[in-house]
Amino acid sequence: MVLKKIELLNFRLHKHTSLNFSEKINLIVGGNGQGKTSILESIYYLCTTKNLNLASESDVIMFGEQFFDIKGEFVDKTTNLARIFYDLEKNKKNFFIDGKQIIKNAEIIGKLPIVSLTQGDQAITHGSPADRRRFIDSVISQTSHAYLEILLEYNKTLRQRTALLSQIKEFRNQNLFDQLEAWTEALIISGAEIIKQRISFVKNFQSYLSQAYKNIVVDFEEPKIVYSTIIEEETTNIPQKFLEELRYRREDELRRGVNLVGPHRDDFIFSINGLELKRFGSQGEHKTFQIALRFAQFFYIKDKLGKTPIFLMDDIFGELDSYRAGRISKYLPLIGQAFITMTDLTRIEELNLTDESTLIKIYHGTATTT
Numbered sequence: 001m002v003l004k005k006i007e008l009l010n011f012r013l014h015k016h017t018s019l020n021f022s023e024k025i026n027l028i029v030g031g032n033g034q035g036k037t038s039i040l041e042s043i044y045y046l047c048t049t050k051n052l053n054l055a056s057e058s059d060v061i062m063f064g065e066q067f068f069d070i071k072g073e074f075v076d077k078t079t080n081l082a083r084i085f086y087d088l089e090k091n092k093k094n095f096f097i098d099g100k101q102i103i104k105n106a107e108i109i110g111k112l113p114i115v116s117l118t119q120g121d122q123a124i125t126h127g128s129p130a131d132r133r134r135f136i137d138s139v140i141s142q143t144s145h146a147y148l149e150i151l152l153e154y155n156k157t158l159r160q161r162t163a164l165l166s167q168i169k170e171f172r173n174q175n176l177f178d179q180l181e182a183w184t185e186a187l188i189i190s191g192a193e194i195i196k197q198r199i200s201f202v203k204n205f206q207s208y209l210s211q212a213y214k215n216i217v218v219d220f221e222e223p224k225i226v227y228s229t230i231i232e233e234e235t236t237n238i239p240q241k242f243l244e245e246l247r248y249r250r251e252d253e254l255r256r257g258v259n260l261v262g263p264h265r266d267d268f269i270f271s272i273n274g275l276e277l278k279r280f281g282s283q284g285e286h287k288t289f290q291i292a293l294r295f296a297q298f299f300y301i302k303d304k305l306g307k308t309p310i311f312l313m314d315d316i317f318g319e320l321d322s323y324r325a326g327r328i329s330k331y332l333p334l335i336g337q338a339f340i341t342m343t344d345l346t347r348i349e350e351l352n353l354t355d356e357s358t359l360i361k362i363y364h365g366t367a368t369t370t
Contacts, residue, residue: 001076001113001307002337003043009069010062012038013365020369021339022358025332025351028341030362036341039362040116040312043339046072046082047114047310049095049105057086057093074112076307082112106152110142113301113309117294117316124293125277125286129267136268139297140201143304147197154190154263161187162259169257184246187262192238194263195229202227202268208296215334216292216327223289226269230261287319291328298335308336315341317350325350 002023008014013035030036037053041060044052051060061068066088074080083096095102102108123131141148161183168176202225213223230245231238245261246253253260270277270289277289294311301309317325317340329350332338340351353359359370 001074001310003046003310004073004075006039006042006046006073007069007071008038008042009067010065011042011068011070012060012062014038014042014367015062015365017365017367019360019367020358021337022356023337025353025357026337026339026360027348027351027353027357028339028360028362029343029345030341031343034362035365035367036362037314038365039360039367040118040314040339040341042070043072043310043312044114044116045070045084046074047108047112049084049093049102049108052116052118052312052314053120058088058091061086061088080112106145106148109148110145110305113142113305113307114312115294115298115301115309116312116314117291118312118314119316119319121290121294122286125270125281125289129265132268132270133264133266135293136198136201139205139300140197142301144197147194150190150193150197154187154194157183157186157190158259158262158264162257165253165259166257168254187259188239188242188246191262192242195231195238195242195266198227198229198263198266199231205296205300208300209292212292212295212299213288215295215331216288216324221272223292224271224274226271227266228269229263229266284321284324288324291316291324295331295335311335311338313338313340315343317342317347322350 003021005018005020007019008017011017017039019039028036028039038060041052044050051057057068068084068086070084072082074082081096081098084093085096086093095105095108097108097111124135137147137151141151161180164176164180164183167173168180206225209223209225213221231241242261249260272281272285272289275281277285281289298309298311301307317328320328325347329352332351342348351357361368361370
């Protein structure tokens with residue numbers, strides 16, 4: 001899949017920016033605060049309906065304006081015109097594909113596959129279990145709409161059960177206990193399926209991670225992901241184990257008024273050569289692991305969907321030594337269309353740009369192409 005062109009209106013510093021892109025590397029260069037990352041944000045918006053940096057829609061409208069509008073032309077086997085329009089007064093975001101409004105955001109996930117490598121990825125290896133679950137769930141959701149639907153259903157059930165536990169804690173009404181049993185059954189059904197699919201994903205994803213790591217680091221280092229959940233063995237009856245854990249923690253849940261068991265409590269443990277990354281990894285090892293995760297995600301999605309994702313890389317070369325930067329540059333020809341931001345051109349030689357590449361310079365929201 002390729003993004004041929006994009007048009008921005010009132011998006012951050014971009015009053016009106018139109019750009020045509022290369023099918024290979026698109027290098028976007030500009031100083032801090034000039035609007036280069038906004039280009040990546042807009043692309044991510046079109047592919048996911050969400051902001052790359054988790055900002056709210058009202059935060060990305062140009063100061064003094066009442067709306068922003070993003071349009072993009074994607075080409076795969078067919079051409080798709082995607083658009084996001086946000087109205088500040090109504091506080092409403094509308095998404096369109098080929099002029100047809102998409103009501104449910106979940107419908108777009110995976111249709112325009114995308115992978116982003118940003119400085120915020122440090123949270124995946126350094127951060128909380130929620131950060132790692134978010135990463136894993138996003139990869140699976142782009143390749144499996146069924147998983148996404150189950151995940152949405154589980155989160156809805158989780159909210160209902162949490163509210164009920166809170167009421168029971170306060171009122172201890174018998175009727176509430178009867179309702180709790182129904183929500184517990186629903187939680188087990190969707191939660192067990194999430195665990196099952198995560199187990200399968202980690203097993204399949206491991207080879208992609210190992211291959212990506214070897215392409216970035218020549219020296220032999222073996223990365224690994226271990227899924228930490230209530231299930232100790234793959235052959236365990238997951239729903240039964242889930243039910244047993246809920247019964248075991250029942251009094252704690254009632255006393256505290258919160259859900260204490262389920263895939264929303266799970267973690268993914270990253271390690272290199274048997275040593276846990278979060279506890280023993282250096283900054284360089286963390287950065288390498290984060291990059292390997294994103295390249296692994298790229299090839300995993302490509303194989304599962306039969307589509308080549310768009311790859312966004314936000315100012316990562318400034319944080320890498322020459323060795324890792326060189327290894328990644330040699331890796332880039334293996335992927336499709338890439339958008340790479342840099343603050344200046346001092347390390348441009350490391351990218352091995354060709355005549356097929358496009359250089360875009362950004363200054364205070366104005367783009368020039370060379």
